[in-house]
Amino acid sequence: MSVIAVRDVAELKILKKKILVLCTGNSCRSQIAEGYLRHFAGDKAEIYSAGVETHGVNPRAVEAMKEDGIDISGHTSNNVEEYRNIDFDFVITVCDNARERCPYFSTKAVKIHQNFPDPAKVQGTETEIKNEFRQVRDFIKDFCKQFVIRNF
Numbered sequence: 798m799s800v801i802a803v804r805d806v807a808e809l810k811i812l813k814k815k816i817l818v819l820c821t822g823n824s825c826r827s828q829i830a831e832g833y834l835r836h837f838a839g840d841k842a843e844i845y846s847a848g849v850e851t852h853g854v855n856p857r858a859v860e861a862m863k864e865d866g867i868d869i870s871g872h873t874s875n876n877v878e879e880y881r882n883i884d885f886d887f888v889i890t891v892c893d894n895a896r897e898r899c900p901y902f903s904t905k906a907v908k909i910h911q912n913f914p915d916p917a918k919v920q921g922t923e924t925e926i927k928n929e930f931r932q933v934r935d936f937i938k939d940f941c942k943q944f945v946i947r948n949f
Contacts (some may be wrong), residue, residue: 823848833941
């Protein structure tokens, strides 16, 4: 049995990469990305998500993620200002609006932008809306998986 000193645990925490996923309302796309980044990166990263506004976590995003075995029901919708003092390694914007309105982070953060369609704006039958959430979820899943492969 090996023993890890408290100092070693603190050093491991410092070595974790800090990632912020940013969207307009922190309700769908950024929540989905946070869930997948947590899943794929595991204990190698601290994942945060926020919006330039807060709209609450969309129940359809929770449902779409649950279908894929990821529970985001405990997530909260946060404003980017809450994280102003965190020294992020990566800031990922997942919609064009967030990229345009993203506040300046005076950190070493690498900024990455990938625009995803907003499934909350789709109109149609319940089946059509759920299918759009699933399709966007799958786009975000692929992006997050590749991001972790490239950066960890």
